[in-house]
Ligand code: DX5
């Protein structure tokens with residue numbers, strides 16, 4: 003099992019984003035997580051390709067791009083060009099998910115699918131072997147700082163057992179409400195990657211918080 007921390011810049015200080023990216027570069031974080039929201043798939047608009055292009059100029063960690071948007075196929079190429087190393091699309095936003103995953107992989111980067119809290123693991127049965135990662139939402143997508151959904155632990159255990167049988171190299175990432183308490187239980191349940199936004203960026207010692215999350 004990997005233990006990767008992926009700070010979500012959704013909670014970063016956008017008046018000093020470069021400083022926060024340099025903090026992540028110095029830290030033990032494994033990815034930089036970008037929560038891209040279009041105001042249609044989720045009831046919020048966050049940021050898009052220009053932010054990722056600029057961060058990519060100074061980032062020294064892989065860019066983990068979470069597309070909370072409708073019709074992701076239209077923009078996958080642009081996000082790859084902007085510097086994405088991993089692209090996650092929502093199962094709920096993709097009519098032809100197999101084609102979308104092939105599209106991402108044909109561009110030479112890692113492909114991941116995200117499930118909202120209400121979407122069961124079983125929907126991945128015929129696509130799991132194609133995936134590099136599965137992202138489970140532990141909050142309803144759209145905002146940082148929300149309360150963790152307890153059912154997520156069960157979903158992580160179910161997904162872990164499914165992956166062990168069908169695609170052992172596939173990572174499990176969890177996004178939303180991650181702190182020391184939920185993070186430890188998530189790692190213990192089989193998660194590999196923890197996305198944390200407010201818990202890291204509201205901390206007085208973000209680098210230490212990242213280090214502590216990694217060794218939970
Ligand atoms: C929801 C976002 C958040 C964010 C992390 O759409 O995806 O889950 O990344 O938020 P925190 O860590 O503040 O709960």
Ligand code: ZN
Nearest residue numbers: 037068177197
């Ligand atoms: Zn995310």
